[in-house]
Structure formats: structure tokens, C-alpha cells
Amino acid sequence: MRRIGMWLGSLLLAALLTTALASLAHSLFVQAELAALGTDLPATVRAGAILRDFTGLLPTLGGVLLVVLLVAFLVAAWLRPRAGRIASLAYPLAGWAGVALALLAMKLAFGFSPLAGARTTAGFLMMSLSGLAGGLFHGWMLRGRR
Numbered sequence: 001m002r003r004i005g006m007w008l009g010s011l012l013l014a015a016l017l018t019t020a021l022a023s024l025a026h027s028l029f030v031q032a033e034l035a036a037l038g039t040d041l042p043a044t045v046r047a048g049a050i051l052r053d054f055t056g057l058l059p060t061l062g063g064v065l066l067v068v069l070l071v072a073f074l075v076a077a078w079l080r081p082r083a084g085r086i087a088s089l090a091y092p093l094a095g096w097a098g099v100a101l102a103l104l105a106m107k108l109a110f111g112f113s114p115l116a117g118a119r120t121t122a123g124f125l126m127m128s129l130s131g132l133a134g135g136l137f138h139g140w141m142l143r144g145r146r
Contacts, residue, residue, distance in 0.1 A: 010141035015066040018134030023054040025126040026117030064102055069134060072098030095135025100128035
């Protein structure tokens with residue numbers, strides 16, 4: 001029972017990290033587009049926007065990413081014993097793939113990306129890589145507890 005609790009706690013922290021990084025990428029790509037249009041964005045405005053984006057995206061995007069990572073990490077946990085030399089990559093790759101699929105699914109469902117930061121290839125890549133970071137964290141948390 002303790003192992004399941006540790007696994008779920010690690011999942012929650014990984015989802016929070018993934019959400020924070022995806023939100024940061026979203027904010028920075030939106031700010032870059034605004035700056036390219038000539039908008040003056042002082043550092044205080046940029047920092048405030050990053051914080052507001054995170055708090056605004058946490059309930060919705062955070063919930064989506066929690067479910068996505070739960071499914072991805074369960075698949076990775078099943079595949080790890082069968083993965084041989086690349087077993088250590090199971091959680092990071094699952095996190096990346098899960099977030100990338102979630103972003104693609106949102107784009108297909110709405111006809112456009114509801115997350116403006118993911119509308120460019122670079123933005124999509126950076127946001128999906130947040131799942132890789134979450135997977136690295138999850139694997140690291142579990143490494144010492146097996």
C-alpha cells in the first residue's frame with residue numbers, strides 16, 4: 001500500500017512540474033509573439049503574466065495533464081520490465097508522448113490549439129517536452145523506492 005502511495009504522490013508532483021513547465025512555455029511563446037508585434041513588455045508585466053497563466057491553467061490544464069500522465073506512466077510501468085537497456089527512458093518518453101498527444105487531441109477537438117503557446121512548432125515542442133521533464137522526475141522519485 002505504501003508503494004502505491006509513493007507512486008501516486010510522485011505522479012501528482014510530476015503533473016504539477018509538467019503543468020508549471022508547460023504553462024511557462026505557453027507564457028514565454030505568447031510573450032515572444034506580442035514582443036514581435038512591437039508590444040512593450042516590462043519584466044514586471046512578463047513575470048505577472050507568467051504567474052497568472054500558471055494559476056489560470058492549473059485547474060484545467062493541470063487536470064488534463066494529471067490524467068494524461070497517469071495513463072502514460074501506467075503504460076510505462078508495464079513496459080519497463082520488458083524494455084531492457086532503455087527501461088530508464090520509459091517514464092520520460094511516456095510523459096513526452098502523453099503531453100504531445102494531449103496537445104494534438106486538443107487541436108483536433110477544437111480545430112485549433114486552445115493554448116496559444118502551442119500553435120507554433122517550437123511552442124508545441126517546448127510544451128510537449130514538459131512531459132519529458134515530468135517523466136524524468138517521476139522516474140527519479142521512484143528510483144530509490146524500489
